[in-house]
Amino acid sequence: MTDVLQTDVLVIGGGAAGSNAALKAADRGARVVMVVKGLLGKSGCSIFASHLPYHDVSTEQKARDRFRYSVRYYNHYLTDQEYVKRMEHYMRTEFYNELERMGVYWRRTDDGRLLASPNRVPVLVVHKQGASGVLIMDRRRKEIRRRGIPVFEESAVTALLLDDGRVVGATVLDCRTGRFFVVLAKATILATGHSDYLASRATATREQSADGIAMALRAGAELANLEIQWWHISDMLSPRAWMRMHLYPNPLLGTKESSRLYNAQGAMFFEQVTHAPGASAPYVEQIRRLAREVTAGRAHWDGDYSTGYDHIPPDVIKAYQRQAKVWDKLGLDVAHDRIECGITWHMRQGGVNVDTMTMATTRPGLHVAGGIACHYLGGVGPVSFDGKVAGEAAADAARSTPAPALPGTAVEDEQARLFNFLKASATGLRPIEVKMRIRDIMWTLGYVKNAEKLQAALAALRDLRDRDVPRMRLQSSSKVWNTGWIDALDACSMIDACEATVRSALRREESRGPFYREDYPFVDNENWLCKVIVSRKDDEWHWRKEPYALPYLAPEKAREAFFDADY
Amino acid sequence: MPITSADIVKVRIRRFDPSSDTEPRYEEFEVPYTPKMRVLDALDHVHEKLAIDIGYRWFCGVQRCGGCAVRVNGRELLACWEPAERDMVIEPLQHAPVVRDLVVDRGPFEDRLARMQPWLARRVPHPGFPEPITHKDMAAAVPSFDCIGCLACQSACPVLDLGAATTFAGPALLVQFAQQALDPRDTADRGRIAFEEGGIFECISCYKCEEVCPVEIPIVERIIEPLKALAYRAQPDRARHANAFLRLLAAGPWIDPAMLVLKIQGLAAIRHPLRALKLVLRGKIRPMRTLFGSRATGAAAADVRRLLDTFDRRR
Numbered sequence: 001m002t003d004v005l006q007t008d009v010l011v012i013g014g015g016a017a018g019s020n021a022a023l024k025a026a027d028r029g030a031r032v033v034m035v036v037k038g039l040l041g042k043s044g045c046s047i048f049a050s051h052l053p054y055h056d057v058s059t060e061q062k063a064r065d066r067f068r069y070s071v072r073y074y075n076h077y078l079t080d081q082e083y084v085k086r087m088e089h090y091m092r093t094e095f096y097n098e099l100e101r102m103g104v105y106w107r108r109t110d111d112g113r114l115l116a117s118p119n120r121v122p123v124l125v126v127h128k129q130g131a132s133g134v135l136i137m138d139r140r141r142k143e144i145r146r147r148g149i150p151v152f153e154e155s156a157v158t159a160l161l162l163d164d165g166r167v168v169g170a171t172v173l174d175c176r177t178g179r180f181f182v183v184l185a186k187a188t189i190l191a192t193g194h195s196d197y198l199a200s201r202a203t204a205t206r207e208q209s210a211d212g213i214a215m216a217l218r219a220g221a222e223l224a225n226l227e228i229q230w231w232h233i234s235d236m237l238s239p240r241a242w243m244r245m246h247l248y249p250n251p252l253l254g255t256k257e258s259s260r261l262y263n264a265q266g267a268m269f270f271e272q273v274t275h276a277p278g279a280s281a282p283y284v285e286q287i288r289r290l291a292r293e294v295t296a297g298r299a300h301w302d303g304d305y306s307t308g309y310d311h312i313p314p315d316v317i318k319a320y321q322r323q324a325k326v327w328d329k330l331g332l333d334v335a336h337d338r339i340e341c342g343i344t345w346h347m348r349q350g351g352v353n354v355d356t357m358t359m360a361t362t363r364p365g366l367h368v369a370g371g372i373a374c375h376y377l378g379g380v381g382p383v384s385f386d387g388k389v390a391g392e393a394a395a396d397a398a399r400s401t402p403a404p405a406l407p408g409t410a411v412e413d414e415q416a417r418l419f420n421f422l423k424a425s426a427t428g429l430r431p432i433e434v435k436m437r438i439r440d441i442m443w444t445l446g447y448v449k450n451a452e453k454l455q456a457a458l459a460a461l462r463d464l465r466d467r468d469v470p471r472m473r474l475q476s477s478s479k480v481w482n483t484g485w486i487d488a489l490d491a492c493s494m495i496d497a498c499e500a501t502v503r504s505a506l507r508r509e510e511s512r513g514p515f516y517r518e519d520y521p522f523v524d525n526e527n528w529l530c531k532v533i534v535s536r537k538d539d540e541w542h543w544r545k546e547p548y549a550l551p552y553l554a555p556e557k558a559r560e561a562f563f564d565a566d567y
Numbered sequence: 568m569p570i571t572s573a574d575i576v577k578v579r580i581r582r583f584d585p586s587s588d589t590e591p592r593y594e595e596f597e598v599p600y601t602p603k604m605r606v607l608d609a610l611d612h613v614h615e616k617l618a619i620d621i622g623y624r625w626f627c628g629v630q631r632c633g634g635c636a637v638r639v640n641g642r643e644l645l646a647c648w649e650p651a652e653r654d655m656v657i658e659p660l661q662h663a664p665v666v667r668d669l670v671v672d673r674g675p676f677e678d679r680l681a682r683m684q685p686w687l688a689r690r691v692p693h694p695g696f697p698e699p700i701t702h703k704d705m706a707a708a709v710p711s712f713d714c715i716g717c718l719a720c721q722s723a724c725p726v727l728d729l730g731a732a733t734t735f736a737g738p739a740l741l742v743q744f745a746q747q748a749l750d751p752r753d754t755a756d757r758g759r760i761a762f763e764e765g766g767i768f769e770c771i772s773c774y775k776c777e778e779v780c781p782v783e784i785p786i787v788e789r790i791i792e793p794l795k796a797l798a799y800r801a802q803p804d805r806a807r808h809a810n811a812f813l814r815l816l817a818a819g820p821w822i823d824p825a826m827l828v829l830k831i832q833g834l835a836a837i838r839h840p841l842r843a844l845k846l847v848l849r850g851k852i853r854p855m856r857t858l859f860g861s862r863a864t865g866a867a868a869a870d871v872r873r874l875l876d877t878f879d880r881r882r
Contacts, residue, residue, distance in 0.1 A: 039673070042634060042716070043626040097696035103687035103747065105705055105712065112701035127705070127712045134631050135712055138746075142686045145677070176666055205626040239603040241611070241628035241647045329648070330603060430618035475620045480586045481667035484620040 002411055003181040007033040008398035009391070010169055010185035012157045012212065014040035016049070016133075016380040017370025018191035019140040020387030021394070022149055025189075028395035033183055034144070034151040035172050037192075038207045041141030044193050045205060045347070045371070049133030049380040050322075051123035051250050054116050055091040071553050072567045074281060074377050076513030077529055078225055078349055081552050083356035083375055090385040096124070102139040107253075115253060129253050130322030133380060156211065158489060159414045160188065160219040160366065161407055167219060167365035168404035171414045175486055178479020180415055186401040187365060187394035190216060190352065191387065194371035194378060196229075198498055199345035200436075200443035201302065203232060203244045209435075209490035210497030212372045216352045217496055217536055221363045224374035224531040224546075225350025226497075227505035230514045231447055233270075233286045234261060234307045236326070237342040247307045247323055247339060249282055257312045261286070262338060263298040263305050276566070284513050287343065287447060288563060291516070301343050301446065308338035343447065349513070350374045350504070353533055359390035365401075367394050374531065421474065421488040428473030431487035434464060438494045445502070450519040454506045461499050469495070500534055507532045507543050511562040521562045525555050574600040576651050578609050580621055581658040582668050593656070594619075606655065607635055607646040610669075622668035630781060633717030636660055637669050643719035645781040660722035662737065676718060679736060683744045683764045688755035704751050710789045711745040713782045720776035720786060726769055734766030738776035738786050741765055745790045748797060758801025761794045768795065768808045807831050816871055823860075825852035 009025040011018050014036030022032045038044060057063035070084045071077060100106060106124050107115040116122040126135045144151060155174045160167050161182070169184040192212030197204035217223060234249050236242045249272050251258045258272040270289045276282035290299060299305035309317050309324075314335040317324045327334040351374040352361050359367045369390035370383035421431075438461070445457045469492065474484040510524035511517050531546040555567075570576075576598045583591035596619070598612045607628060613619050625635035628647045635646040638658045646657075663671035702709075721727065721739035729735075736744075744765060748757035761767040776786045784790065799806045811830035815822050825846075828836050836843075846852045853860075 038626050039632075039634065042632045047627060047631045100696055100698060101687070101689075101692050103750065103752075105700075105708070105750075106697065108697070108700060108702045108705070110702050112699055114697050115702075127709050131713070134715060138716070139686075145681050146684075146686050176672075205632070206628070207626060238601065239605045239608050240601065241605050241607045241625075242603075244627060245629045430620075432615055432618050432620075436615055476584070476587075478584050478586050478667075480584055481622040481670055482620065483614065483622055487620075 002415065003179070004406065005033060005181065005183045006403060007031045007183060007185050008187065009033075009394045010035070010183050010188045011191060011391075012170065012189065013044070013191035013193060013370070013372075014038065014141075014151070014153070015044035015046035015191065015193050015370065015383070016137065016140070017193070017372075017383035017387040017390075018189070019137070019144060020384045021189045021191055021369050021391035022144060022387075023140070023147070024388045024391030025395040026147055026149055026391075028392055030395035030398050032149050033185070034149060035155050035157050035170070035183065036151060036153050037156045037175075037211065038205070039153050040144065040151050041137035043205055043207050045203070045208070046137050046193075046380055046383075047133040048203070048244070048246070049136065050130045050248065051125060052132055052381055053091070053379070054096075054114075054122045054124045055088050056116070056122055057088075057092065068553060072555075073276075073284070075349060076228070076284070076567055077525070077548065077550070077553075077555055078228060078512070078531070079377075080356045080375050080548070081550065085552075086356075087376070087382050087385045090388070091381050094388075095381050095384060099136055099139065102143055104135055104139050123250070123253075125253060128322050129248075136380060156486065156489060157215065158211075158418060159410075160190075160215050161410050162219055163404060163407035165220075165364065166404075167363050168407060170215075171411060173418060173489075176481055178482070178485075180418065182406070182411055184404050184406065186398035186403065187367060189359075189367045189369055189390045189394050190372055191369040191383075191390070192372050194347035194351075196345055196347060198439060198442050198494055198501075200439045201235075201243050201342055202345040202439070203235060203246065203347075204345075205244075209493045211490075211493045212368075213351065213500065214493035214496035216361070216363075216366070216368070216372075217500055219363055219366065220535065220537055221361045221366060222353035222533050222535045223351065223500055223504070224353040224533045225504070226348060226501040226534070227508055227532065228349035228513060228515050229501070230283055230346040230348065230377070231287050231343045232283060232346045233290050233343045234259065234341055235344040237303050237340040242326075243342065243344050245323070245326060247326070247341070248321075249286060249307075252309075252312065252316060252321065255312060255316050257316075259307050259309050260311060261290070261305060261307050261341070263293045265298055267298075269293055269305075283346070284567065287514065288516075290343070291447065292563075303340055303342055306338040306340045309334055310336055310338065345442070347371060347378055348501075349377045353531070356389075358393035359386055360393065365397075418489070421472065421485055422477050422479070422482075423473055424475060424477040425473035429468055429471045430475070431472045431484055431491050434468050434472060434491040435487055435494060437464060437468070438491065438498060442498055447516055449505060449515075449517050451506065451517075454502050457502050458499065458506075461495055461502065464491075465495050465499075500536075503541055503543070504532050504534050507534070513567065516562060523555075523557075523560050523562055523565045526558045529555070570600055570604075570651070570653055572600055572602065574653065576600050576604070576609055577654045578613065579656045580610075580613070580668065581656070582621070583665055584622075584667050585665070598651075600651065604651040605647055606637070606639055606644065606649055606651050606657070609651045609655065610646060610657070622666065622670045624670045631715060633715035636717040636719040636722070636781075638722065643723045643779040645717055645719065648781050660718055662722055662724070662727045663718065671718075673718070676721065676740065679764070680740050680743055683736070683740065683760050684755060685743055685747060687747055687750065687753055689752060690754050693752075698752075700752070707789075707793060708746060708750040710784050711742050711749060713784055714739075714742045714746070715782060716743060717781060719779045719781060723775045723779045725773060725775060726771060733769050735769035736765040738770075738791070741767065741770075741794055742784060742786060742790050745794060749790075749793055756801060757794075758797035758799070761798040762802055762805060765794070765798075767791070767798045768806055770795070813875065817875055819868055823857050825854060825857040828852075
């Protein structure tokens with residue numbers, strides 16, 4: 001008999017969104033259970049947070065800059081502008097205060113002023129630039145422990161349970177012991193992040209295999225703008241583990257300077273303060289400029305270009321920047337040496353379609369929060385706001401929802417699916433090989449897309465699903481921390497999420513922000529300032545468009561060449 | 568000779584599945600060296616390219632999550648951060664139960680840490696933002712904020728070899744605890760907790776923790792010593808080691824190790840005659856001198872007494 005836990009609110013995911021959702025739901029008196037695939041506050045991408053936008057609106061100009069940055073440069077107009085207003089209010093009035101009360105220290109000067117960067121969109125950091133996410137998540141982790149909220153760590157949620165179209169909980173596999181159990185919940189919050197370790201070079205963490213996207217898709221939820229996929233270009237080429245080491249292109253604390261990027265011939269081709277002054281996160285403009293270098297043969301997507309801080313006094317870098325350690329560790333001198341870079345698949349603007357007032361999805365009983373949702377690009381602050389909204393809404397909904405019962409045969413079916421993988425064989429295709437192949441397919445698809453490449457990726461993914469997944473065999477049938485078993489589950493999630501992403505990309509017949517189709521090389525605000533929504537029902541794929549309201553800010557041009565646009 | 572791309576890295580990994588193995592075994596793999604290769608790159612190669620299902624933990628790969636700490640050739644390190652070596656024996660951390668292969672159970676560590684109340688305690692929280700504090704105010708706590716909780720220091724700590732015979736919580740717990748204990752905003756009785764839950768005076772200041780800390784926290788001087796001072800101030804009578812040390816100093820300008828042990832442990836010290844004999848044979852303690860030797864006097868002794876008087880006045 002499978003163990004069944006009953007709760008009011010189930011939170012899936014242990015980053016900034018999930019942790020705040022759990023805390024806020026508990027604040028409202030709900031019983032909360034958390035399930036985290038990695039370790040609460042240690043896995044996931046929240047620990048990467050460094051520069052947190054400080055929502056300084058002391059003048060009207062500052063408030064306008066701030067809003068414009070969020071809508072135009074961060075989300076390319078693919079966002080709910082009313083949500084942005086609410087989120088910015090939260091950032092201004094709640095986010096920093098609450099974390100400071102929890103023990104987070106925001107860097108001050110020796111005489112006690114907040115040390116914000118002096119550029120147009122100021123940012124705050126904790127004691128050191130590059131360490132914000134680690135400290136914030138550590139405090140949230142301990143706060144959850146203090147409150148006694150039960151957390152199942154290193155446990156993978158494998159499926160959302162549906163009863164008559166309503167999400168009533170999820171099945172869980174404890175990766176440490178192989179225990180399979182069920183959490184029945186009156187409301188479920190999916191907060192699994194961007195979860196984008198889907199290409200050979202990616203900044204996502206190891207456990208991130210887009211399980212949330214895949215589970216939402218299988219549960220019949222709508223997914224929007226999955227194709228709006230960000231790339232970072234100032235990430236290290238080698239060592240391979242350090243492809244997640246982001247050498248920040250944003251302005252440095254205590255100076256108006258930012259790092260510079262150089263092509264293979266040593267010519268500077270990007271500097272934030274020069275080329276993207278309005279954007280605190282200049283990634284869209286960065287990769288467009290790199291694309292020009294690659295086309296001209298002066299750089300590759302993985303190598304032959306570099307970044308450095310050698311134009312900035314080294315004591316400034318060392319005083320504030322955790323990243324300066326990278327140079328030391330490799331025996332390089334930050335005052336002179338540059339580091340070779342490659343692009344990495346970073347995060348996505350899109351995700352599960354959501355009503356931003358409650359963070360409810362198109363599936364009753366299912367809320368989302370943070371990077372997995374479609375409404376905003378992300379960031380530790382905004383996703384914390386999502387967590388608050390989702391946590392409170394889920395707790396309220398739980399009050400008027402009766403305790404769910406175990407639905408039909410869904411649990412047995414899922415158990416059979418999981419334990420079917422647990423077949424050991426001395427030879428055979430290993431699940432990790434399938435995972436590596438998926439990442440290779442998405443890396444090959446890359447930044448420059450067209451219909452032909454997208455169709456080829458779709459066909460390759462279909463082959464994997466039909467031919468290779470059934471052939472997967474494990475080395476051991478142990479239930480204890482069986483890496484192969486988890487890889488097998490990951491591979492299935494990744495194929496679903498990648499297929500949805502490619503299908504969504506095929507539908508969007510324009511280029512926008514980080515999304516570039518060489519067969520449609522223009523920003524088309526007339527026809528494509530909209531959500532591209534995909535869903536799957538009974539193995540049939542569906543899609544539709546939904547335009548955005550533009551109550552406060554609209555693009556000036558109906559249509560412009562992609563490489564001329566600044567957002 | 569520096570390692571180059573033409574080289575092969577030999578990796579021996581300690582493997583153990585408690586559900587089927589009676590004892591650990593070592594499996595050997597050959598991994599081609601890649602530019603700037605880290606230990607984690609070698610483990611990833613075994614998993615991703617050789618398709619071996621080794622149990623190992625990591626999340627971020629860039630010294631943030633603290634998940635990948637292991638022992639390589641007997642030394643604790645963060646796999647993602649340290650360079651690969653030509654020959655590596657890779658083993659799980661010590662002083663924690665093994666889940667499988669290189670993965671250890673962090674549960675006991677987390678449970679004990681929770682007993683130390685690792686959250687900011689304040690009688691009256693500051694209502695607004697930003698609270699009027701300066702970077703100088705925070706200077707004592709800041710080094711502890713660098714901690715990523717990787718448990719490398721915990722594994723390297725020789726006091727924890729004593730197992731249940733010591734009450735010492737270990738360096739990793741104390742660094743985590745210092746994040747609140749040394750924060751001027753905190754109002755809990757941290758000195759008492761450092762003593763009762765942390766066993767702070769069991770630390771022998773051997774610096775092994777510092778040697779392996781991947782984020783280079785000066786653990787002994789900036790964490791342990793301030794915590795000892797807090798604990799001493801909270802409960803001076805229970806700081807037996809510090810008090811015995813002070814009394815011996817007051818009596819003469821040098822510390823007799825045998826006397827120190829007797830004063831700290833009292834009669835309990837004679838429960839270990841074999842250990843005492845070993846110490847005598849190795850010349851670590853000299854019983855005849857302890858019993859019959861005369862205390863030195865003169866200028867040095869006067870200096871020590873002057874220092875102790877200053878210390879008393881400051882207290």
